[in-house]
Amino acid sequence: MPFKSFDRYDLLYNQLETFPECNFIVFDSKVYYNGEKHSKGKFGNLHSTTQGYVSLYELNVDRVIDTGGASEPPAGSSIYPFITKNGSRVAFKTISTSDFDSVSQFAHGDIIKGNYPLSASIKRTRFAETSQPLVTISDDGRVHGSFRKLTSNRRFVNALKNTFNHYVRMSHHYAFDDSTNPKSSVTDDQGTNGWDKLKQEMSLIEIPSIFYGSSIDKGSVVLQMFYSGTLMAECRDTKRNGELIQVTGTYNAAKHNGKVAGTVLYNEGFISMTGSWALAHSGKTDKYIGTDLSLGRWVDFGVGANDGTSQGNTVNTAYKLDFKGKNYIPTVTMFAHMPKGEHNNTTNPTSYTFGQSKDPLYGNKNYQEFHEVTFNKMEHSDYHDPSGSFKKQTYVSKVGIYDHKKRLVGLAKLANPVRKTEDREYTFKLKMDF
Numbered sequence: 001m002p003f004k005s006f007d008r009y010d011l012l013y014n015q016l017e018t019f020p021e022c023n024f025i026v027f028d029s030k031v032y033y034n035g036e037k038h039s040k041g042k043f044g045n046l047h048s049t050t051q052g053y054v055s056l057y058e059l060n061v062d063r064v065i066d067t068g069g070a071s072e073p074p075a076g077s078s079i080y081p082f083i084t085k086n087g088s089r090v091a092f093k094t095i096s097t098s099d100f101d102s103v104s105q106f107a108h109g110d111i112i113k114g115n116y117p118l119s120a121s122i123k124r125t126r127f128a129e130t131s132q133p134l135v136t137i138s139d140d141g142r143v144h145g146s147f148r149k150l151t152s153n154r155r156f157v158n159a160l161k162n163t164f165n166h167y168v169r170m171s172h173h174y175a176f177d178d179s180t181n182p183k184s185s186v187t188d189d190q191g192t193n194g195w196d197k198l199k200q201e202m203s204l205i206e207i208p209s210i211f212y213g214s215s216i217d218k219g220s221v222v223l224q225m226f227y228s229g230t231l232m233a234e235c236r237d238t239k240r241n242g243e244l245i246q247v248t249g250t251y252n253a254a255k256h257n258g259k260v261a262g263t264v265l266y267n268e269g270f271i272s273m274t275g276s277w278a279l280a281h282s283g284k285t286d287k288y289i290g291t292d293l294s295l296g297r298w299v300d301f302g303v304g305a306n307d308g309t310s311q312g313n314t315v316n317t318a319y320k321l322d323f324k325g326k327n328y329i330p331t332v333t334m335f336a337h338m339p340k341g342e343h344n345n346t347t348n349p350t351s352y353t354f355g356q357s358k359d360p361l362y363g364n365k366n367y368q369e370f371h372e373v374t375f376n377k378m379e380h381s382d383y384h385d386p387s388g389s390f391k392k393q394t395y396v397s398k399v400g401i402y403d404h405k406k407r408l409v410g411l412a413k414l415a416n417p418v419r420k421t422e423d424r425e426y427t428f429k430l431k432m433d434f
Helices: 097-101 154-158 160-171
Strands: 009-017 021-027 032-033 083-084 109-111 123-127 136-141 146-152 202-206 220-228 230-236 242-251 261-266 268-271 285-289 293-294 317-338 393-403 408-421 426-433
Touching: 123 154, 146 154, 146 285, 154 202, 154 230, 293 317, 317 393
Parallel strands: none
Antiparallel strands: 009 317, 021 032, 021 317, 083 109, 123 202, 136 146, 202 268, 220 230, 220 317, 230 242, 242 261, 261 268, 285 293, 317 426, 393 408
């Protein structure tokens, strides 16, 4: 098998821009990704993930999760990651520093195990309206004094403060606190102004990057709310600036169409919904908050999307989220050359004439394999002439790609083997994604 190096002009590096489409449907506290319902396997769920989740690399397919308990690897019947506790202080992200340092939890030399599969799905977090997002903790013994603390789950919103303000250049609706330095007006924003995202009611939809890649494609986000199968309202980022604008509504459409119902953080994969106007008349209610019946609003979008809402609450309302991702895939194009007069020998044992002795010729000073062994004649001719001259030729069926240590990193297979003679030359064009 001959090896040949690529020349500097034989390698072309490019980058592909792809736009993967994603569709999520949320109904009765269940999430459906791209319209798929998880199939069943012999041991339960085929991918061992919750409905609406995707499994990273699809490990442990149709297999009982078994890490072997306290036994050391490779105990257990499923695939799992493990780390040995040592002085390098390397551990999994799920292991806190205090647990890692605790000898009662893990002693030096102990095996720390993780679980596969790793999975991800969208998640909704609701933030109730509050006038006091900060409270003062007095005389705390841990810090030897007083400090201010965010109430409830407001720390999740506060963590995105700089991100929201970064997008203000695209739209003033991203402004985290519009009350102190208002950029909105009652007229331009159709009755909405002076908000503070640390206080206002909000739904935050988290989209893991495994679904969209590098960022969410601008102008591709579509949110729809259905009641008993009928579309209540729809909003889109029609301006491609992150504003989710209501474009269709069956209730007070003339009044509410054109309003901004929320914003999209394209690079971070978050959708914040703040629209608080009713999307249906009094006869169409559901349990959007707790067990109380109320009218649907954009701020209620995604109820049941892994937010802890029990099944049976929103049995009339369904939510649909569509968007496209933007992902960049590095590629390399390689040109493998077979010049004339080269690569015409083969190591395939079937190329030798059958019945010959293949005993090596050896002595004190030399060792020679297959002394005077003849090859089969493979010329393509209508008349077989055994007395004709012998012409070297081979059939190329595979092209292997190796690294600098001659380790196989890629293999290209031809649909049909190519006949290579001494007077022919070929160039194979190979392409690999990273």
